[in-house]
Amino acid sequence: MAAYGDYIRSKFPAIDDELYDYVQGILSGGADDFKDSEEVYEAIGEVLQEVAENKSENDIRHICDHLLLLMRPERAKQLGNGPAKVLNAPVNLASMAANLETNMEEIKSIWVMSRDDGFKVDAKKLEKAEAKLQQKQEKRSQDSVGGKAPAAPRLETATASQVTSKKESKLEDKGSNRAQDIRVENFDVAYGNRVLLTGADLTLAFGRRYGLVGRNGLGKTTLLRMLSSGQLRIPSHISVLHVEQEVVGDDTLALDSVLQCDTVREELLRREREISASINSGCTDPELNSQLTEVYAQLQNIEADKAPARASIILNGLGFTTEMQQRKTREFSGGWRMRLALARALFSRPDLLLLDEPTNMLDIKAIIWLENYLQNWPTTLLVVSHDRNFLDTVPTDILHLHSQRIEAYRGNYEMFEKTKTEKMKNQQREYEAQQQHRAHVQEFIDRFRYNANRASSVQSKIKMLEKLPELKAIEKEVEVVLKFPEVEPLSPPILQLDEVAFCYSPDHLIFTNVNLGANLESRICIVGDNGAGKTTLLKIIMGILTPTRGMRNVHRNLKFGYFSQHHLDQLDMNVSAVEVLQQTYPGKSVEEYRRQLGSFGVTGDMALQTVGSLSGGQKSRVAFARMCMGAPNFLVLDEPTNHLDIESIEALGKAIRKYTGGVILVSHDERLIRMVCKELWVCGGGSVRSVEGGFDEYRRIVERELLEAQAAK
Structure with a gap:
């Protein structure tokens, strides 16, 4: 077991402990369960693919070959290439029929992919792997204590289907698409069995700054991840950067870590060093001098000499002192490495910058600096934020995610709220007016339905009702209510x-x-x-x-009731919200736990879901409920x-x-x-x-x- 455990660590140094334990659990003691390397790949291949850095599917298959060799040397000759893969994401057939011609070639414009926010696993393969792991865990528990082994965590899968137009597909295939605006049309997104978006459209105009808002758990973070990973297709020439993972700690200085984002500058400096070294070593090739002159000209064109100062200004604005900028990245905590990741993104200036709750990692001084900096952002920005002041200051547009669709509004969050309120009032008035009109017409129909002299009028009224558009009543979002417990007064001093x-x-x-x-x-x-x-x-x-x-x-x-900023790390992700309270405050009824969770908006089936499947905001409410239970x-x-x-x-x-x-x-x-x-x-x-x-x-x-x-x- 140690041999292939060390091998996995050597091939996937970035794998976290939870995934490592999961893979170990499948492989440990399982030599007899795997007939060939294809079964090894089926069990763990796609999990490893998600944590792999610059490894292709063939690379993963070779690793699975070697793992089988470590477990079963005598079966090494049985390794195969495996069956062909098929798509396992839903295809939007209604949208296909509505938007595509009958020509079979048009089917090629359908683009379907699936994504797993944690790691990508086929459902049937996962079920098989989990069954094997469950059997092994039960066998171990019977041999030792005899207790029930915990089930492996369930891996939810996010999927997307998207319809692209014939024109855009041809432009993309020819490589002649140079549009800077981004249009993602008629797409669906689901997470597990839950539909997040259906028939949605997203348009991002170049140079505008968009704030994506909506209730917790509706799919804002999932949407950003799908855009950044290519699960939702955007023009290939548009560079996308999603600030989600902290910078890996190593011996690179903080300032150098930011400068390395400018790959053009880094390559020119590398060429300059190589050419200069050749000249200094005595090489007399006349081409070298002309090449060096050309490199210097390109460095001057991109203002390479100003890059360190620009990087330093960004780092300073995000709280890095001059001394901190010269420290190695491994010396910083996770929060500061996230700031480094943000600094790298701001310095590299991608065509589309995706930020998910950027103010979470910042103090007020850094937030004020970031607000001012982003107001002059030169490309397209899409940011998810809960900070009202940030949303009033930075975005030029608001995208409201609700009811499985996205609605666009011009202006900042304050203007969005006013416009949305007025729009809802108008829609409600229109709905009520139509209902009154329907009732009036229906009354006429009911009154004269059997009157032969009015038969033609009745039929006309019936046809008119059938042609009226179906208006729906405005669905008001349920108000979020949090309720802290009542307490007895204490006499001062407190x-x-x-x-x-x-x-x-x-x-x-x-x-x-x-x-x-x-x-x-x-x-x-x-x-x-x-x-x-x-x-x-x-x-x-x-x-x-x-x-x-x-x-x-x-x-x-x-x-005291203490709510830590690291409260998510203190929750057991493999149990339900009810069980979280039960572990901390045992001996109470399930109804009491659910009543406590309900005081913080964790109601219905949400209270019985595993904590790991909840959104960040929903997990926070569970933490609030646990804090106040005492x-x-x-x-x-x-x-x-x-x-x-x-x-x-x-x-x-x-x-x-x-x-x-x-x-x-x-x-x-x-x-x-x-x-x-x-x-x-x-x-x-x-x-x-x-x-x-x-x-x-x-x-x-x-x-x-x-x-x-x-x-x-």
Whole structure:
């Protein structure tokens, strides 16, 4: 087992532990289960393909050959090429019939692919592999403890079908399509058995900035992934970059990591080094001097000498100091590597930039800088965000994903809300007017149906009703409601920090001389740059960390509810939401768990789904429900808006205002801060201070600092 385990690690260094354990579970003890390498490929090949870097299907098959050789040397001669693959995604036949001519050649314009957001696996093959793994796990459990083995996690598959026009297909085949606008027409997207989009259209005009909005779980992130991976077809000459994965940590300097994105510049510099080395070594070829002159001219044309300064400005705006820019990427945490990935994307300027919740990883200063930077973005931008202020500042257009389709609106989010509200009112008025007209006509028909003198009029009215367009009543989205528990009042003092200081080491002081207090009426927001000590302060408040100096005094009946910014990592993805509460607070009825989940919008079948199949926002609601199951009287919330949609953030703000206990939160969401906070604590410069004037004053301070930094550059 160790031999092929090490072999898998060597061939797929980027494979995560969960996938590695899954593959190991299928292969371990399974030599007798695999007749040839094709069965090995059927079991794990497509899983490995998803985590492979620059490996083709043939490469994966060769790896499966070698794995079989390691398990069954005597069967190595039985390795085969395997059967032909077939498409397993749905084909939109109705759209084919409506849009294509009867010529058989037109069938070639149908483009169908399937995608798995985690990894791509055929359903029948997966079922077979899971059955084998289940048998092995049950056998092991019977041999040891005799308990029931946990089932392998179910892998949901996202699929897409798309119809492309004959004209676009011919242009693409000839390589003569140079359009900069992107049109994805008449496409369907499903995730597992759930349809996300049907007959949808998406048009992205070059140079415009689009904000994609919609409720959690409707498929916004899935849509971005399908665009970036080619599951939804766009012109091949358009470069697409999706900021989703953090930069891999290695010995590359942060600044160099960004500069390497400019592949044209990197290639010219490589050629310049090679030619110069040849000349310096004594080569007298006259062509070398002319080649070097040409390379210098090209470097000058692309302003290669200005690239380091441009990269440094982007990194500085995202919070990287001059010293940090010279550090190796492996020295940064995951959050900072995500910032590096964003910096690389901004520097490379693809034709289509896809951003998914870019403000999640940023502090308020970096968000303000990013808002200003993206307002001058030269190509096409499609961004998913829950930050109302960001959506009011950056997008020129809003794309609203709802009811399995996408509607486009001109303007920012504020204009979108006004336009959508007015549009819904007009549609409702039109629907009600038609219903009244139908009722009036139907009354005439019913009254004179058997009157021979009015027979022609009745028939005319019936035909008129049949020709009326079918209008539907406006489906109002269900309002999101979050409800925190009622708490008993406590007599002050509740919470007090006196002359508190904290340092992780003598040369790593976080803050000193902190004198702050809170009560059950407190609505305090802590702001400051990343690394300034916001989360450290929260942990001192809750008693998780002990102050280096000073005193922390709390009421003996104070009970904290802590929502961590890494709450998703603390949820078991393989159990249902009900089981998550059951694990933390055992002994209660299922109805009580479901009632608690319902208080945070996790209702119906959603409460019985595995947590891993829920969207980020739905997982956050499960975490809220678990936090409040213990009836805390003081909430400590660290970045609670991450992964929540706009409606859920509004509901969170309302719930905090109604809550009768105390609240301290760390947040970068300007709208939430303005909704709930009565007091602002600012971390930075080795201290924590309360700011008079609230968020408006803090924003003025930040904007002034950004202007000063820009002037210094």
